[in-house]
Amino acid sequence: MSSLDELAVLTGSDRKKLSVVGLGKLGSPMLAVFAHKGFDVIGLDVNPAFVAAINEGRAPVEEPGLQEMIDRNRSRISATTKYNDVACQSDVTFVIVPTPSGTDCFFTNKYVVEAVTKLGLALRGKKGYHLVVVTSTVMPGSTDGEIRAALEASSGRSVGADLGLCYNPEFIALGSVIKDMLHPDMILIGESDRKSGDILERIYAASTDSHPEIHRMNCVNAELTKISVNTYVTTKISYANMIAEMCDHLPGADAHVVSTAIGADSRIGKKYIKGAVGYGGPCFPRDNKAFAALGRRLGVRCDLAEATDRINDHQVSRMVGFVERYLPRHGRIAILGLSYKPNTPVVEASQGVLLADQLAEAGHHVVVFDPVVPASAAAQLAGKVTFVDLADDAILQSDVVVVMTASPEYAKLRGDQFCKDGRRRVVIDPWQILSADVSCSVEDHVIPGRSAIPVESQAGRRSAAA
Structure with missing residues (x-):
């Protein structure tokens, strides 16, 4: 039995339909990749221009390979501004909306809660099972906390027999999103129950090319894993830049030579150990700050994360x-x-x-x-x-x-x-x-x-x- 056949059994539907809420820099490539792998996918966004672009066969955001993938899979792609369409035309919904950082460096769940609340209201009129997957990066405790509470209250259902909930963040980089989605190192699944995790695992078995390791756990472990990964990567970058600055002042020293040798040690690895300039972008800086902020709130020493930021x-x-x-x-x-x-x-x-x-x-x-x-x-x-x-x-x-x-x-x-x-x-x-x-x-x-x-x-x- 194929992964898609197994998926149909688990969802109780012969449809291979997914939905993506949020058609921005990650949501639009996700929609295109799922369609490329044979799923019928409906996207939703509050921005009518993004919805119109998808329905007209245009990429709403710039990302290498996105337009070409949309061109090849237009028959399986559509978009809407209505949550009822998403609820009726799919069995699994991925929510990938912004979670901006607050003044305390914690991610705010406002847009995720709004999305799952509206989706929940739409699910009141739907019979059968539906899985909600939170892909947006959230703070540990969020998915099983206020996000679950909002979904259950609005849908009139409890997470379990006919409603699934997972936390499933992406590990990708802008500029290579499609490649990263097709060839991930690992898939991280925080599951509310075994059935929801099984469904999500089948989806990724059918939509990735790299046969990635799949790590399933509860939601809080997955939430902590996500920000921990990025914090560790930024630590490697700052460590490499610290070595590079030492070499600035040591006659005859060359950071490239040093870091290449350091990276050859399997305990360290070659990725992100090259000194050049500091890290930036929408994920690394804020994830590292959020990790340190969480530690301070919990009374845990996070000196390493704070030093990484200072460097x-x-x-x-x-x-x-x-x-x-x-x-x-x-x-x-x-x-x-x-x-x-x-x-x-x-x-x-x-x-x-x-x-x-x-x-x-x-x-x-x-x-x-x-x-x-x-x-x-x-x-x-x-x-x-x-x-x-x-x-x-x-x-x-x-x-x-x-x-x-x-x-x-x-x-x-x-x-x-x-x-x-x-x-x-x-x-x-x-x-x-x-x-x-x-x-x-x-x-x-x-x-x-x-x-x-x-x-x-x-x-x-x-x-x-x-």
Whole structure:
């Protein structure tokens, strides 16, 4: 019996229908991936423009591969603004709506509770079993707490025989969401009961290509696991950046050499152990802060998570120091890369944006370029920096160039692009993505984490710049 046949038995329906509430940066790819794997999927969003886009066969958000996947699976995809449609046309609903951080760094469940309440009201008129899956990241205790209470109160049902509830967060990164959904390392299932977990496991058996490990547990364990994973990853990033800064000050030291050797130890692993710039984006910073905030509320020492944040916050100042070390009097700075990572226009907690902002606030002239980020997306830089449409324009208007995002576009830059006007620039390349051709064409190719300049020379440069 196939996973889909088993699913039909468990749900008591011969339909292979799923629904996704929330069609944003994660919800739309989820909808497309499920459809690609043979499910009929109906999406819901409070934004009519997102609903219209899906129904017209257009991706409502930018994400590599999303439009192509929608094109190939339009017959199995639809969208609505009505919860009754979701309740009647599906047996399993994934809720993936925002859970913004509050001033206490805890995630707020307002939008999740609103969604499950409206879904519950729609389920009052439906016969048969329905599984509700919370995919949004929530604080430990939320799913079996206020979310369950809201769902049961609105639906008039108790979680159990005819109503399932699971917590099932995604471990993905913007810019590679579809790939990550098809090839996850693991699937995390927090289940209210065995039946709900069985159904969800069958769905993932049918919708992933990587045969991932599936870890089933109660909801609070799954909620804690989610933020613990991201906290551990951010700790590795800050640890690598701490090593890199040590290498800044040790003649002959090279953080890439050190971290490559460290990562070869199976107890540590190679992922996220490369020193470059700090982490950003919509998940890592807030998950780490939430973990530390939870520890403080519980009276648990979370010094490691707090230190991880402090080291990460320091990375922008570290880059400012590199820029000012090489910047001539009245010199101009080009920043290549505003997105927090390649292949996404998202600038939330972006190191490139933070660097541009700090340099501009210090009175420096800053020119910025990003191939996927419009000026409107970086509102905090409005009126402070100069936005240009080409990397060449940014380079020509600068004396120091800083590559802040490891975008493939920057890896293709040629040496002659850095000296077209006869001037040789300083390039700061924390990701080490520029070619040897560029190294030969610039005054200095500076790689943070690699001490190539004697301390006395650095002091000489600072004195000359002053």
